[in-house]
Amino acid sequence: MTNGTVAMGRPTLEQVAQHAGVSRATVSRVVNGSPTVAEPIRAAVERAISELGYVPNQAARSLVTQRTDSFALILPEWTTRVFSDDQLFPGVIRGVGQEMEAADKQLVLMLAGSAASHDRIERYALARHVDGVLIASMHGADPLPGTLARMGVPVVCGGRPLGRARVPYVDVDNVNGARQAVRHLLDTGRSRIATIAGPQDMVAGIDRLTGYREELRDSDRRSIVAVGDFTRDSGAVAMKQLLQDDPQLDAVFVASDLMANGAIRVLREQGRRVPDDVAVVGFDDIELARYTEPALTTIRQPIDGLGREMARQLLRLAGGETIPDQVVLPTELVVRASA
Amino acid sequence: MTNGTVAMGRPTLEQVAQHAGVSRATVSRVVNGSPTVAEPIRAAVERAISELGYVPNQAARSLVTQRTDSFALILPEWTTRVFSDDQLFPGVIRGVGQEMEAADKQLVLMLAGSAASHDRIERYALARHVDGVLIASMHGADPLPGTLARMGVPVVCGGRPLGRARVPYVDVDNVNGARQAVRHLLDTGRSRIATIAGPQDMVAGIDRLTGYREELRDSDRRSIVAVGDFTRDSGAVAMKQLLQDDPQLDAVFVASDLMANGAIRVLREQGRRVPDDVAVVGFDDIELARYTEPALTTIRQPIDGLGREMARQLLRLAGGETIPDQVVLPTELVVRASA
DNA sequence: CTGAAAGCGCTTACAG
DNA sequence: CTGAAAGCGCTTACAG
Structure with missing residues (x-):
């Protein structure tokens, strides 16, 4: 059996100071790497620290420094979605993690x-x-970013926040990415171009649909739209609906690679060849895009880069620097076999 | 542009007290829901709190209470593995999250x-x-749990910790689960039973191999072992090796469903029918097990339950209660089509 | 280079 | 039921 009540062992600065025969101020200086401590004193203090197993109490420290040296990444999602095979979250987390570690x-x-x-x-x-x-x-x-920012908490959003809150954000150029995709389809001779849009309560879903519409409007084509929620299954369902709505379609821009994966499966099941009968362009360029059958032509967004840039901006903001209201990262068309 | 330097707005207890015309102690009582505050006073304080947008400073509070009301779940893994399609992590996180939320x-x-x-x-x-x-x-x-426990930090491990540290843990009965799997194969008339073991630096990998060995030894069969790392691909590689080592094998116990998925693919590619030629039993019972072709017979472990139990034990330990050194959750054989 | 002292923002016995 | 006061464990000007 293990008992929660501990032998009250946590040593304090005070005890380290006594043990080393110096003042608390000096111990604090050693702990914080101040250069103004004489070598023999530093050595004595360090010995005391390791003998006692001293670790500074963070609460006491932040009370005076007003810092905690830690940052939160908040994902307003259930574990189920975060840990799906959508490789978006891990990429962002990895990017953020790298910068924080550095x-x-x-x-x-x-x-x-x-x-x-x-x-x-x-x-x-x-x-x-x-x-x-x-x-x-x-x-x-989501009111969260606005609330926190208003209360003076440094906040940076990943993706342009909807609503009126003016919070700095880092985003990918979703509108232009979608336009690149549609332009590629037009350039390769497609004429009836449908889209499987992302969820319309998320900025990535909204903006990619906007880009699709803008590009088609500029070339006088009409839109054919179905909406998914970025999951593979929703892509399959949406594809079925599109084929029913317009059996003549010869191309589809899908707002995420995972949905494109589901869509391609449906196209094959219904006897349509990709890209011969129907060309497919995805969005994201997750690893899966290279392994679908056929390999997916898609719009690459810098997923890790998004996370890194978010972290960089936040660190600057928290450091008292002035940062731009928005940083928009470019996307890139990656041509493979599906379009 | 957004500037990090804030208007120094964060109000303190002191300011709330002045605003409401009471002492700091009284504000503190209201904030902490003490029942000994007269109703009109409480109302005045609450008004002051909301007018000033007061939120208690956690550092100051924990400095005196010695609590933070937050707990960490540490996963000594790269994002890549945590966010793979191994649905183990999300299950544990979900279980822990539920209890913490409660x-x-x-x-x-x-x-x-x-x-x-x-x-x-x-x-x-x-x-x-x-x-x-x-x-x-x-x-x-991993020395981490031992170090933390020794320093008086309440720690509970998920999975029996290797090494000599005596830290309380919650685990699944891996040894017996593996025995159940092998026994089922024996009971259904299989005689050359191989295993694809998990990584031998993880207790789940080690214990499931032990169970396999024990059960075979008890019935005088020899073991045929290949080792994977719990990923689908490693299961495929291991299966190929087993078929080469012993082309006559008629059953395989695979230490995770994901590896089993890879193994079944290889069996099919090599023209072996499952279960007719080779029976396969997995471990975990993740959702995938129901959708493999054929559906996977496996050992169910209570994944969410593991997370919940870990959280429960930790909360009790942190609350000063005495908890058992170990809690071992039972596994269950789930018979589907593959064995 | 080092120490005495003030103070960060709270909670909590202790009186009243 | 409420307030004055001590104290949680640190850091940091300020002297010396």
């Missing part, structure tokens, strides 16, 4: 699937548990 | 892929950023 900051991940956890996270950030917050994958006009 | 505690997730991040997390926990720590998916004899 800056020697601790990254904490918080998933907020329910309204209750969403609230608790707000309190957590407002209580200054972290020096700043990154919010990605927002749905609708 | 207890109104904040859960923070920390991934420790690198040695540097592993160290930073140790400092994080020792600095009392959290009231306790859950560690799952450990590799080898």
Whole structure:
């Protein structure tokens, strides 16, 4: 059996100071790497620290420094979606993690699937548990970023926030990416170009549909739209609907690679050859895009880069620097076999 | 442009007290829901709180309470593995999250892929950023749980920790689960039973191999072993090797469903019918098991339940209660089509 | 280069 | 039921 009540062993600065025969100020200086400590004293203090197993109390430290050296990445999603085979989240997390590690900051991940956890996270950030917050994958006009920013918590969003809150963000050029995709289809002689859009409560879903519409309008083509939710299955369902709505379609721009994967499966099941009968362009360029049959022509977005840029901006903001209201990263057409 | 330097707006308890014309103690009582505050006073304080937008400073509060009301779940893995299509992690996270939510505690997730991040997390926990720590998916004899426990940080491991550290843990009965699998194969008349074991630096890999060996030894059969790393591809590679080592094998116990999925693919490619020529039993019972072709007979482990139980034990430990050194959850044979 | 002292923003016995 | 006061464990000007 293990007992929760501990032998009250945690040594304090005070005890280290006594043990080493110096003042608390000196121990503090050694702990914080101040260069103004004489070598023999430093050595003595360091010995005391390791003998006692001293670790500074973070609460006491942040109370005076007003820093915690840790940052939160908030994903307002259920685990189910975050841990799907959509490789978007891991990419962003990896990018953020790299930058935080380089800056020697601790990254904490918080998933907020329910309204209750969403609230608790707000309190957590407002209580200054972290020096700043990154919010990605927002749905609708989430008030969280605005609330935190208004209360003085440094916040950077991943993806343009919907709603009126003016919070700095890093995003990918979704509109132009979608236009690139459609332009490629037009350039390769397609005429009836449908789209499987992403969820319309997320900015990536909205903007990619906008780009699709804009490009078609500029060339006087009509839109044929079905909406999915970025999952593979929703892509399959949407593809079936499109084929029913317009059996003549000869191309489809799908707003995510995972949905494109589902769509291609349906096309094959219904006897349409890709790209001969129907050309398919995806969006994301996740690893899967190289392994679909046929390999997927898609719009590459810099997923890790998005995470890295978000972290960089947040670190600057938390450091008191002025940062741009928005950073928009470019996308790139990657031509493979499907279009 | 957004500027990091804030209007220094964060109000303190002191300011709320002045605003409401009461003492700090009274404000503190209201904030903490003490029942001994007269109704009109409480109302006045609450008005002041909301007018000023007051949120208690967590550092100051934990400095005196010695609590933070948040707990960490540490996964010593790279994002790549955590976010693979192995649905084990999300299940554990979901289970832990549910219990923490019920207890109104904040859960923070920390991934420790690198040695540097592993160290930073140790400092994080020792600095009392959290009231306790859950560690799952450990590799080898990770010193982290022992170190934290020794320093008085409440720790509960998911999976029996290797090495000599005596840290309380919650685990699944891997040995017996493997025995159930092998017994089922024996009972259904199989005689040359191979195994694809999990990684031998993880307790789930080790124990499932032990169970396999024990059950075969008890019935005087010899073992035929290949080792994978719990990924689908490693299951495929291992299956090829087994078929080469012993072309006569008529059954294989695979230590994870994902590896089993890879193994079945190889069996089919090599013209072996499942289960007619080779019976396959997996382990985990993730959702995929129902959708493989044929559907997978497997050993169900309570994945969410593991997470929930870990959280429950940790909450009790952090609350000063005495908890058992180990809690071992039972597994269950689920018979489908593959064996 | 080092120490005494103030102070960060809270909570909590202790009086009243 | 409420307030004055001590104290949680640090950091950081300020002297010397």
